[in-house]
Amino acid sequence: MSTRLAAVHIDAARPAELAGFWAALLGWQVAGDAVVRAPASDGCELDLVFVPEPGPKRAKNRIHPDLASSSPENQRAKVRRAQELGARRWDIGQGQVPWEVLIDPEGNEFCVLEPRPGYTSTEALAAIVVDALDPLELASSWTGPSGWRIAAREPVIVGLRAPTGRGPWLEFLRSAEPKERPNRLRLALAGAPGAERVDRDQEGNEFVLLDQA
Numbered sequence: 001m002s003t004r005l006a007a008v009h010i011d012a013a014r015p016a017e018l019a020g021f022w023a024a025l026l027g028w029q030v031a032g033d034a035v036v037r038a039p040a041s042d043g044c045e046l047d048l049v050f051v052p053e054p055g056p057k058r059a060k061n062r063i064h065p066d067l068a069s070s071s072p073e074n075q076r077a078k079v080r081r082a083q084e085l086g087a088r089r090w091d092i093g094q095g096q097v098p099w100e101v102l103i104d105p106e107g108n109e110f111c112v113l114e115p116r117p118g119y120t121s122t123e124a125l126a127a128i129v130v131d132a133l134d135p136l137e138l139a140s141s142w143t144g145p146s147g148w149r150i151a152a153r154e155p156v157i158v159g160l161r162a163p164t165g166r167g168p169w170l171e172f173l174r175s176a177e178p179k180e181r182p183n184r185l186r187l188a189l190a191g192a193p194g195a196e197r198v199d200r201d202q203e204g205n206e207f208v209l210l211d212q213a
Contacts (some may be wrong), residue, residue: 005146005162005170006190007046008063008128009208010108011053018106019050021085025078026067026124042123043166049188057107060092062175062205063185065168066099066111068119068126075100078112108184118152118159118169125168127159128187131175133203139172141202145189146170179204 012018015034023029023036031037034050069075079100083089086105094101098114111129113119119126132138139150139158148170152159160170170187183206186198192209200206 002147003145003189003191003209005046005148005187006210007049007188007208008065009049009051009186009188011055011057011184012050012106013052013054013056014106015050015052018104019048021087021105022048022050024085025082025087028124038124038167043121043164044123044125045162045164045167046125046128053184057184059181061109061185062131062179062183063187064109064111064129065125066113066127066129066171067124068113068122069115070120071115075112075114082112121166122168123166127169127171129171129173130187130205131177131179132172133175133178135172135174138201138203139170142170142172142187145207146187182206 019030019034019036028036028038036048038044067078069078082102087102090101090103090109092101092109100112101109103109113126135158139160142160143149146160148160148162150158151161156174158172186206186208188208188210190210192211194211196211197209198206199209
């Protein structure tokens, strides 16, 4: 039975509150218990699912979301909106870059990107970015389980795109740092037979298998 990329699971000490933050920031809706879902017009088929986890965040996440913007003014407006909702600017050593790095109310990093041609059809969520020791190898290993295809390839970043050509990219970004602790953000695949369970990819990133047969 084939699987498909269906969601991103995010650990949260206060799932409902964090779901509310992300729903307001993205302009999505809270559907059910701490599940944030894009409207049909957005084109994103991935839910954001906030999972109870009382433990604190201890290090930079290896998986993070990027938000798209349509103009410099729109980028600044999205940063202001994020801050009004409880986000803060954050320094991860990025230096002088055209995108803005912030953290959500529970410390999860995300970026508000400057306008980029490759994200004109992504709507609110530009990408889910995964740190990778070998971006091409890891991206290639995800094409089968996700049902997405490689649509952009550079030495430091490889991007997968959904069959519809809409919604966010799934990007694998080169990083020299190996995975050392459980991820607080995990990709989730639907269509796996059996009870819901957690597996790991070849670089040790946990992912969730959902029984939706």
